Amino acid sequence: MTSTLITGISELWTLDPAFDDPARPGAVTDEQVRREAALVIEDGVIAWTGPAARAPTADDAVDVEGRAVLPGWVDSHSHLIFDGDRAGEFEARMAGQSYAAGGIGVTTRATRSASDGRLEGLVRSRLREAVAGGTTCLETKTGYGLTLEQELRAARLASSLVAAGELDEATFLGAHLVPGEFDGREGRPGADDYVDLVSGDMLAAVAPYVRWIDVFCEEGAFDPEQSARVLRAGAAAGLGLRVHGNQLGRSGGVGLAVELGAASVDHVNHLESADVDALAGARGTTVATVLPACDLSTRAPLAPARRLLDAGADLAIASNCNPGTSYTSAMSFCVATAVLQMHLSLAEAVRAATRGGALSLRREDVGHLAVGARADLHVLDAPAAIHLAYRPGMPLTHGVWRAGVRPA
Numbered sequence: 484m485t486s487t488l489i490t491g492i493s494e495l496w497t498l499d500p501a502f503d504d505p506a507r508p509g510a511v512t513d514e515q516v517r518r519e520a521a522l523v524i525e526d527g528v529i530a531w532t533g534p535a536a537r538a539p540t541a542d543d544a545v546d547v548e549g550r551a552v553l554p555g556w557v558d559s560h561s562h563l564i565f566d567g568d569r570a571g572e573f574e575a576r577m578a579g580q581s582y583a584a585g586g587i588g589v590t591t592r593a594t595r596s597a598s599d600g601r602l603e604g605l606v607r608s609r610l611r612e613a614v615a616g617g618t619t620c621l622e623t624k625t626g627y628g629l630t631l632e633q634e635l636r637a638a639r640l641a642s643s644l645v646a647a648g649e650l651d652e653a654t655f656l657g658a659h660l661v662p663g664e665f666d667g668r669e670g671r672p673g674a675d676d677y678v679d680l681v682s683g684d685m686l687a688a689v690a691p692y693v694r695w696i697d698v699f700c701e702e703g704a705f706d707p708e709q710s711a712r713v714l715r716a717g718a719a720a721g722l723g724l725r726v727h728g729n730q731l732g733r734s735g736g737v738g739l740a741v742e743l744g745a746a747s748v749d750h751v752n753h754l755e756s757a758d759v760d761a762l763a764g765a766r767g768t769t770v771a772t773v774l775p776a777c778d779l780s781t782r783a784p785l786a787p788a789r790r791l792l793d794a795g796a797d798l799a800i801a802s803n804c805n806p807g808t809s810y811t812s813a814m815s816f817c818v819a820t821a822v823l824q825m826h827l828s829l830a831e832a833v834r835a836a837t838r839g840g841a842l843s844l845r846r847e848d849v850g851h852l853a854v855g856a857r858a859d860l861h862v863l864d865a866p867a868a869i870h871l872a873y874r875p876g877m878p879l880t881h882g883v884w885r886a887g888v889r890p891a
């Protein structure tokens with residue numbers, strides 16, 4: 484057993500679940516942020532936290548010299564398995580075009596032609612970028628293969644990265660877009676045939692390699708009935724459910740996610756009061772995940788994070804890193820945007836990007852720094868976490884520990 488004592492912590496955001504205030508879900512309580520604190524890591528987990536003056540001894544000691552320490556970001560939504568970028572599409576969008584799901588096909592073509600080695604190298608470099616920005620727990624999805632073989636290749640790659648401890652959660656997103664081969668013209672199979680494939684043979688092949696199934700429930704992708712078919716098949720195969728919903732319009736994705744007990748419904752830009760009420764009622768089961776960088780990059784109306792929190796919904800913030808709508812894994816930027824533009828307090832945003840993400844992944848071992856948690860630390864180059872929003876865009880990640888280890 485090796486232990487490391489970390490001292491010199493000006494603010495320690497333990498976000499210890501034992502100190503949650505049930506009357507204020509989504510809030511951070513005074514007991515969850517310690518001043519002039521220290522902590523001990525032992526064998527990759529948090530072994531002790533408390534006042535610096537009472538710190539025990541350990542094998543090693545590290546002084547962070549007056550910096551704030553947070554749980555590492557839990558990025559519960561990304562699409563890192565792809566080749567090619569879509570800078571041209573982005574530029575056209577900034578000139579006035581609107582986003583449509585069809586762009587996924589462009590990335591699918593580029594990804595299909597990438598060699599295994601190239602694809603793995605691209606994903607690994609994106610993982611390094613995420614960690615360098617303070618992310619210590621990360622989910623990623625398939626969804627740029629859209630054939631059985633290609634989705635299986637992506638799922639196997641994700642699974643091998645999970646096994647290597649470089650990635651945390653893998654999600655099957657065969658229902659990302661109906662690929663061009665299924666256009667139903669001239670005797671070719673149609674969209675419903677693709678749904679059959681995704682929820683049949685493709686799912687059977689991929690299921691051993693993933694924990695989650697996701698579906699893009701949106702006009703131009705999959706309607707609620709098709710989405711339900713995919714999700715029900717995923718549940719029957721033992722996978723947890725996630726939904727891309729209400730991104731481009733009132734797609735029915737939120738209602739479906741709540742009805743099926745999905746762990747998360749993500750995007751949630753276009754909500755009716757009934758959707759907000761449904762998410763509030765689903766607290767403890769279905770998390771509303773907002774994606775601020777995606778909203779900016781698509782010039783979409785910002786998801787109503789304030790309204791969701793005020794209604795009592797569980798809230799997560801994630802990057803949605805992908806080449807079409809959000810080519811960034813910078814969670815600190817997402818947190819700053821949630822504060823500056825979505826009107827969350829800094830504490831609410833930090834909590835949503837840590838505990839909220841963990842909840843949406845149904846994990847209790849990450850997203851906080853209570854004793855027994857995985858030792859995932861984000862050391863800021865700042866004395867207080869408010870600097871994340873006060874100094875937006877500045878490189879405030881001083882260092883990271885992931886499961887007690889500092890990444891090379």
Ligand SMILES: N=CN[C@@H](CCC(=O)O)C(=O)O
Nearest residue numbers: 586587699727803805807808
């Ligand atoms: N909305 C669906 N999927 C991605 C976009 C993928 C793409 O355009 O390549 C998203 O979450 O925004």
Ligand SMILES: [Zn+2]
Nearest residue numbers: 560562727803
């Ligand atoms: Zn996404």
